[in-house]
Amino acid sequence: MRIKTISRSVDEFTRERSQDLQRVFHNFDPSLRPMEKAVEYQRALTAAKLEKIFARPFVGAMDGHRDGISCMAKNPNYLKGIFSASMDGDIRLWDIATSRRTVCQFPGHLGAVRGLTVSTDGNVLVSCGTDCNVRLWSVPRPSLEDSDLSSEKSTEVVHSICGLYLQECVILSFTSRAVDHQFEGDLFATAGAQLDIWNHNRSQPVQSFTSGSHSVISVRFNPGEPDILATSSGDNHISIYDIRMSSAARKILMRTKTNSIAWNPMEPMNFTAANEDGNCYSFDGRKNEEAKCVHKDHVSAVMDIDFSPTGREFVTGSYDRSVRIFPYNGGHSREIYHTKRMQRVFCVKYSSDATYVISGSDDTNLRLWKAKASEQLGVILPREQKKHEYNEAVKNRYKHLPEIKRIVRHRHLPKPIYKAKAESRAMNDAKRRKDDRRKAHSAPGTVVTESHRTRRIIKEVE
Amino acid sequence: MEVALEDNNLMEKVLPPDEQEIDVELEAKEKKYLRGEGANLESLKDKKLKTQLASREKLYGKSAKAAAKIEKWLLPASAGYLETEGLEKTWRIKQTDIAKEVDLLSSRNQYDIVLPDFGPYKLDFTASGRHMLAGGRKGHLALVDMMNMNLIKEIHVRETVRDVAFLHNDQFFAAAQKKYSYIYARDGTELHCLKERGPVARLRFLKNHFLLASVNKIGQLHYQDVTYGDMVASIRTGKGRTDVMEVNPYNGVVALGHSGGTVTMWKPTSQAPLVQMQCHPGPVSAVAFHPNGHLMATSGKERKVKIWDLRKFEEVQTIHGFHAKTLSFSQKGLLAAGTGSFVQVLGDSSGGGHSRYMSHPMVKGYQVEKVMFRPYEDVLGIGHSMGWSSVLIPGSGEPNFDSWVANPFETSKQRREKEVHLLLDKLPPETIMLDPSKIGAMRPSRRKEKPTRGEIEAEKEVAIEAAKSVEMKKKTKGRNKPSKRTKKKKELVENAKKTFPELEEKNIAGKKRRIGEDAAAELPTSLKRFARKN
Numbered sequence A: 001m002r003i004k005t006i007s008r009s010v011d012e013f014t015r016e017r018s019q020d021l022q023r024v025f026h027n028f029d030p031s032l033r034p035m036e037k038a039v040e041y042q043r044a045l046t047a048a049k050l051e052k053i054f055a056r057p058f059v060g061a062m063d064g065h066r067d068g069i070s071c072m073a074k075n076p077n078y079l080k081g082i083f084s085a086s087m088d089g090d091i092r093l094w095d096i097a098t099s100r101r102t103v104c105q106f107p108g109h110l111g112a113v114r115g116l117t118v119s120t121d122g123n124v125l126v127s128c129g130t131d132c133n134v135r136l137w138s139v140p141r142p143s144l145e146d147s148d149l150s151s152e153k154s155t156e157v158v159h160s161i162c163g164l165y166l167q168e169c170v171i172l173s174f175t176s177r178a179v180d181h182q183f184e185g186d187l188f189a190t191a192g193a194q195l196d197i198w199n200h201n202r203s204q205p206v207q208s209f210t211s212g213s214h215s216v217i218s219v220r221f222n223p224g225e226p227d228i229l230a231t232s233s234g235d236n237h238i239s240i241y242d243i244r245m246s247s248a249a250r251k252i253l254m255r256t257k258t259n260s261i262a263w264n265p266m267e268p269m270n271f272t273a274a275n276e277d278g279n280c281y282s283f284d285g286r287k288n289e290e291a292k293c294v295h296k297d298h299v300s301a302v303m304d305i306d307f308s309p310t311g312r313e314f315v316t317g318s319y320d321r322s323v324r325i326f327p328y329n330g331g332h333s334r335e336i337y338h339t340k341r342m343q344r345v346f347c348v349k350y351s352s353d354a355t356y357v358i359s360g361s362d363d364t365n366l367r368l369w370k371a372k373a374s375e376q377l378g379v380i381l382p383r384e385q386k387k388h389e390y391n392e393a394v395k396n397r398y399k400h401l402p403e404i405k406r407i408v409r410h411r412h413l414p415k416p417i418y419k420a421k422a423e424s425r426a427m428n429d430a431k432r433r434k435d436d437r438r439k440a441h442s443a444p445g446t447v448v449t450e451s452h453r454t455r456r457i458i459k460e461v462e
Numbered sequence B: 001m002e003v004a005l006e007d008n009n010l011m012e013k014v015l016p017p018d019e020q021e022i023d024v025e026l027e028a029k030e031k032k033y034l035r036g037e038g039a040n041l042e043s044l045k046d047k048k049l050k051t052q053l054a055s056r057e058k059l060y061g062k063s064a065k066a067a068a069k070i071e072k073w074l075l076p077a078s079a080g081y082l083e084t085e086g087l088e089k090t091w092r093i094k095q096t097d098i099a100k101e102v103d104l105l106s107s108r109n110q111y112d113i114v115l116p117d118f119g120p121y122k123l124d125f126t127a128s129g130r131h132m133l134a135g136g137r138k139g140h141l142a143l144v145d146m147m148n149m150n151l152i153k154e155i156h157v158r159e160t161v162r163d164v165a166f167l168h169n170d171q172f173f174a175a176a177q178k179k180y181s182y183i184y185a186r187d188g189t190e191l192h193c194l195k196e197r198g199p200v201a202r203l204r205f206l207k208n209h210f211l212l213a214s215v216n217k218i219g220q221l222h223y224q225d226v227t228y229g230d231m232v233a234s235i236r237t238g239k240g241r242t243d244v245m246e247v248n249p250y251n252g253v254v255a256l257g258h259s260g261g262t263v264t265m266w267k268p269t270s271q272a273p274l275v276q277m278q279c280h281p282g283p284v285s286a287v288a289f290h291p292n293g294h295l296m297a298t299s300g301k302e303r304k305v306k307i308w309d310l311r312k313f314e315e316v317q318t319i320h321g322f323h324a325k326t327l328s329f330s331q332k333g334l335l336a337a338g339t340g341s342f343v344q345v346l347g348d349s350s351g352g353g354h355s356r357y358m359s360h361p362m363v364k365g366y367q368v369e370k371v372m373f374r375p376y377e378d379v380l381g382i383g384h385s386m387g388w389s390s391v392l393i394p395g396s397g398e399p400n401f402d403s404w405v406a407n408p409f410e411t412s413k414q415r416r417e418k419e420v421h422l423l424l425d426k427l428p429p430e431t432i433m434l435d436p437s438k439i440g441a442m443r444p445s446r447r448k449e450k451p452t453r454g455e456i457e458a459e460k461e462v463a464i465e466a467a468k469s470v471e472m473k474k475k476t477k478g479r480n481k482p483s484k485r486t487k488k489k490k491e492l493v494e495n496a497k498k499t500f501p502e503l504e505e506k507n508i509a510g511k512k513r514r515i516g517e518d519a520a521a522e523l524p525t526s527l528k529r530f531a532r533k534n
Helices: A036-053 A144-148 A382-398 A402-409 A415-440 B017-034 B047-073 B095-101 B412-424 B453-468 B482-498 B501-522 B525-530
Strands: A002-004 A058-062 A069-074 A081-086 A091-095 A101-105 A113-118 A124-129 A133-138 A166-171 A178-181 A187-191 A195-199 A207-209 A216-221 A228-233 A237-242 A248-254 A258-263 A270-275 A279-284 A293-296 A302-307 A313-318 A323-327 A335-337 A345-350 A356-361 A366-370 A457-461 B081-083 B111-114 B121-125 B131-136 B140-145 B150-156 B161-166 B172-177 B181-185 B190-194 B200-206 B211-216 B220-225 B231-236 B244-247 B254-257 B262-266 B275-278 B284-289 B295-300 B304-309 B314-320 B326-329 B335-339 B342-349 B353-361 B368-373 B379-384 B387-392
Touching: A036 A382, A036 A402, A069 A113, A069 A345, A069 A356, A081 A113, A081 A124, A113 A187, A124 A178, A187 A216, A216 A258, A228 A258, A270 A302, A279 A302, A313 A345, A313 A356, A323 A356, A382 A402, B017 B047, B095 B387, B121 B161, B121 B368, B121 B387, B131 B161, B140 B161, B140 B172, B161 B200, B172 B200, B200 B244, B211 B244, B244 B284, B254 B284, B262 B284, B295 B326, B304 B335, B314 B353, B335 B368, B342 B368, B342 B379, B453 B482
Parallel strands: A113 A178, A178 A216, A258 A302, A302 A345, B284 B326, B326 B368
Antiparallel strands: A002 B081, A058 A366, A069 A081, A081 A091, A091 A101, A113 A124, A124 A133, A133 A166, A178 A187, A187 A195, A195 A207, A216 A228, A228 A237, A237 A248, A248 A457, A258 A270, A270 A279, A279 A293, A302 A313, A313 A323, A323 A335, A345 A356, A356 A366, B111 B387, B121 B131, B121 B379, B131 B140, B140 B150, B161 B172, B172 B181, B181 B190, B200 B211, B211 B220, B220 B231, B244 B254, B254 B262, B262 B275, B284 B295, B295 B304, B304 B314, B326 B335, B335 B342, B342 B353, B368 B379, B379 B387
16 A cells, blocks of 8 residues: 655755745646636726826926927937927927926027037037027036035026037028937938028038928928938928938828827837828828828827837827827827916927926926826835736736726816817718718618728828 | 657757657646637737737736746645556545555545534535534534634534535634524534525625625525625525525536526526526436536536536536535545445546546445535545535645645634735625626627617517507406597507607608609509609
8 A cells, every 4th residue: 555645744844944935836727716806806906996096296486487388309328308499489408307407508599599419429409490500519518516416406506507518500581490410420400491401510401301392391301211311291291201312201191280200219110290171191202192091189280209218109299288199009198297286288298218208388387297197206126017917917807897997997088178079070970970871871882981090191192 | 769850950859758748748738827818900900009018918928938847846745646556446445545655744634523423514614624613403503713623713503504604714704503694603603693694505705705695494595795795696596495506616607506407597686597407307416516607517416416517507427326424625626425335435536527436435324414525635524414524536726825825734814814815806796796707897889780670670679569468457446438438548659659760751652652653553554654654
């Protein structure tokens, strides 16, 4: 007879000294865990509710400008620094970390500043404005002392003025609407009546592209290919230029004008265009007949768009006083931020560590928001991190079920946006019903429904 | 044994047979961890969703593989076994023989505690198997720590105790006493008196839902949430007095065995039973559930033990010969049955159902009251009329416990944290259903189909019949005229017909056409040109 029974010795299963960690044993057998699906569902419900409890996205507002903010620029080398420029020519460098205050100002422009950009090494700031100036400034290098003594300097505002920073000022014959700097290069482009490519050291544009009678509204260089840039013009075109060629490589004609374009940093062949009709259109740069994705949620014109460094999300600011965060491949926003005090949002930026979103609006304030509203900032212990990840995963598993969907999707909308959305929904439903009926009562094939992805594109031109 | 491959560039390996066996074993384990079939992605039209779900299915496959490998190689302990050689039979082996072969720690688990004064004992174990609660009929309650054989607390309540149950951990227990049930703390203080239930015959605790279920002498089923004391449901079963009640650990459903031989299954949110099964010709004396939730064993007074498959509600096996007063399944699927002073353990032989595995005959004076397997140990606890005993049944317990599910070596800090987590994960009573995997599943969208004409007509007939069979109230004081009664009845039938307007229209249209045709046939030939043509 051979026999064996379970016998557990206490020392094998308990810790030796009180300084040790407790011993943990795992057995993943599902039969030890009855009703695991119901328990998971309960945890998903709790996780959804907790997420709503901890959702406090607004971090702070930065006050200082005296007129509405027209554009912002991120410093690729320095996380804490954001440049912003207002409609009265005031350019400021902000420290958006613990002390949300101006580090230095760059006065000089006489009219509204329309475009701001920073070179890739972070040393040169380029600005252009309605006073037909393009100015190059040298960015003060942040020293270690600044960050240590920031607490002492909290009462005095650190200002440094003028002459120290202005490098160069070029006078153009027309006002420029936008400026962007090449990645890993020396060139920057200004957009105005024509598209000019400049070098830092020259006072004349290296290259010029003219396209018809309308001015170019916005310009953006491709992060992957340093010689390609996308522009949008006032006659509803989106053009893709290669600097090495003499004319536009591609042109897309849409029904309404595009206010801003952003390239996806992780997939540099894709770009998203923020359009005047409230939608954002994602295109594949190589294939332009139809939009890859239409992102619809704003009720008024989308003014600015910026991608997250992860390439998975982008933030948009719109004329309807709200900031929305969209997934790169999803048709609807996952988050909306609004405040009673925030008026028309003219520019947004996603911070380079993918944690914050900065919005500049008409009410002269820059606002700092968290990209994930219920995120715990600061140092998180590994166990906390695991718990957050678990909560996120279990919530995503059950977020399509009605009870949890209701909690996860719920957002408070300001009344004008709520009403506008209800109205547009009613209008779209009516239109769709009529189209369906027309289709049902006509010969099959005569009435063709246009897909949303091609609806707003008129044609593509080589 | 080496197979020479003709196409060496095909890179296909032919594994030697033992490795192939291991692969098959791992595959079988993987299936367990996959928890059912994957989703059918072919019917999806949304491409984005399809790719997302496909990548998730791949991840599930990977995690199942990893879990199968862990189970094979990394678990610390292996299951017990009893193997005989030659002509020896396992059911003839006595406990004394086992004691000689087994190590010291295990032999400490075999004992008889003799307490003749306090009547037959009922037992309950906590989920980790560390603590045991023994309740004697004459009013003796004892809380024992099984690892050290420490008596933590004993109380004499001096009235009849019919059943005992632990709540979620060893800090609280409930006792069903003569008139009411009481909840006690670990140190013996009486915390609550549960008056609403009346004299309770059986008490059971549903762990995931924190519900204390009981059936009382009148046959009422009560569910109470012990976290805030709310009586969630009190159900009148309508089947009379019973004291056979068990909880199915897989789905939280309570099964009652009745004197007519039926077993009914209940959930707290409905007044009618979920299932009624006719199990035995005579009264049901015991019910037990397999931990995987698919098997149920019942025993009837006609000396048969039947094993049922709960997915199809069909009988799988009948075991003749003895009338089991008490039944219990172990974590590994062994079935213990106690009758008189004899306890028999039936083992699951592969494919052949349950057959004799071991037996333990006791002295005639020890009449078995309750058998219960101790979780995570190869031990069977027997409560009988002279106290309680514990015997070794190799291969009955799960050798590897999970610290996050049930930890027999819990410290007080771990116990407190676990209590908080249990409360956070407490399930609402609506989640008790026959198939718990339906939670979180999507119902297939059914397009609403119009009922056919035949169905509508059938419904109409039923409605008219119902209207005709309504009993009219007999009015007095001269208001009960026959003409009025018939008028009223006609009205009711007309109202019933009115609810089917579509049918009416078609009938009328049909009638019109028929009239036209008939009239045309009756007209003389000269007037036929004036017949209405449709």
